[in-house]
Amino acid sequence: MTLRTQSLLVRDDRTRRRNAAERRFRTYGRCAVGIVALALTVLLVTVVTNGASAFRQTFITLDIPLPEAKLDKTGTRNPAVMAKVTTLGYAPVLRDALVQQLADLGIKTALSDKETGKMISKEAVATVRDQVLANPDLVGTILTIDLLVEGRIDGYFKGRVTMESAALDGNTSPDALQIAQSLADLGVIKTRFNWRFLTAPDASDQRPEAAGLGVAILGSLYMMTVVLVLALPIGVAASIYLEEFTPKNRLSDLIEVNISNLAAVPSIVFGILGLAIFINFAGFKQSSPLVGGLVLTLMTLPTIIISTRAALKAVPMSIRDAALGVGASKMQSVFHHVLPLAAPGILTGTIIGLAQALGETAPLLLIGMVAFVREYPAVYNDTAGLFGEAATALPVQVFNWTQRADPGFAERASGAIITLLVFLAIMNIAAVLLRRRFERRW
């Protein structure tokens, strides 16, 4: 009787099927990764192409004669008296300066003087007025200054507005764009990097060119400070106590389950909670970064507690035994040995929690941080207290701008998203670096 043997050079059916299944699975995996990568690329490309232009802005260099007759009739150069001339009084000064400049440069125009004046941003009038009030001696001289141009003209230089679209647009005209082009050819109008986008406060519906993220960035910064100062110590203390000191029983199980559940509560619920407790009951100021920070602290706590507990759990029991074995107290063993080993995990969890809080929008809408704020919030003031002055936050500013009618704000919103993403990326990189640094110690 011969023994039937299977040649190794021929694959049997079973092996073939198994290999086919494996190949299929790998293909699924590649598809999944591909879809994720594609989605991410499309998202980033869209945001960057739409938003990059927000970081550039078109300015016009104007020589403005500042007539004493209009701006300081009394001739006292007293800012308090001069402040009686409002922006309405300054608008004709700027308009005349531009008309004069066009004439000097020999640019012919079919536009009326009034329409020409509209080419300068409404914000520019306030800029000039602020300059004059800050330095009254400027009156009677010629002020040379870079001023914002109106949003449509800015859009023309960024490719958002064309001659065709301008013809249908009530706010601008092809003639105005023509003049702007001539001025640009002469170097009077220039498009350059715009720090104001990061520093200026929000602006009203009619002047997207002036809107900036200054207040939102400050507000977010204040809230992150509140979150860090409150959530990190409370979260870490709670986790250490729960993980290292409480006996395992029904109560600690119940607490554990509830903390996990808390992490899954929709953020808007925290907003309602904040509204009810911090504003209506405790009487903190609406729209203040303090309340925002408190609400975000509540939201971040479960994230920090869960990651800290995981980090503490990952420290081997033998280290605790070793410490106790040489006669360390429970607290010494935790603080001298367990906590340093868990630190990278805790830091990563905290930064991820902060990043989550930084991007959170919904709860802030409910506590009034969606308000239009022009004033930079101070860290402290006597009536509002610490972090008590109204502010907005980055994600809320995005939400806010996407609702504005002027297309100039679409670009701003995308720019704000880029800013937010950059902050998040910085935080995540910091988390990775910190973890590496601490883990490398031994």
Place this chain on the structure above:
Amino acid sequence: MTHPKISAQNVDVRYGDTVAIKDVSVDIAPNTVTAFIGPSGCGKSTFLRCLNRMNDTIDICQVTGDIRIDGEDIFDRNVDPVQLRAKVGMVFQKPNPFPKSIFDNVAYGPKIHGLARNKVDMAKIVENALRKAALWSEVKDRLHSPGTGLSGGQQQRLCIARAIATAPEVLLMDEPCSALDPIATGQIEELINDLRQNFCVVIVTHSMQQAARISQKTAFFHLGSLVEYGDTDQIFTMPNDPRTESYITGRIG
């Protein structure tokens, strides 16, 4: 036996509803090496951990009975387990140095117990402990490199140095050689023999040859109870209990 260093009477340990050891009574003499032998899960490690109340850290563990060190009840309400553990040091089965430098590993115990008055003093204590643990010549040039970078045998000797740096009176060792090769084991055994001059050593081991080589007294545990306790020579040559005989001749366990 004149004055036992440790005297345990009727010790029971339960984990929740499971009885881990029942009715164990042992007197351990000073300046001797006492070995606990027995099959896995017989409760010898559990009993060892009772002697410095390491079982306190396990929530569900309940110890009853009476354990006295130098005549003092270690479960007395006035006894702080931290003080007890400074007096009764412990070396674990797996080498578990702190992820710190060799020096810091040894210095940690003296530091938290305030045994050194200054840096020179501390350096002396560390050197002394490392010498006693027969590790000094190997690490004296790299005291500030990480303790985790040492070999397994060196790590275990580092743990022994760490345990004796706090000047304990009793040293508990829970299978200190189970993770080591024969050469490292030999070094540790020699070390244990030397340590007997200054300490009362209690060692749990799975190796009967090891128990026979290094101990003067041997206790045989089986299924949570102490079957037989006596001089090592007697246990290994003329055991009284048939179970002991079966175990040391390899028929059970």
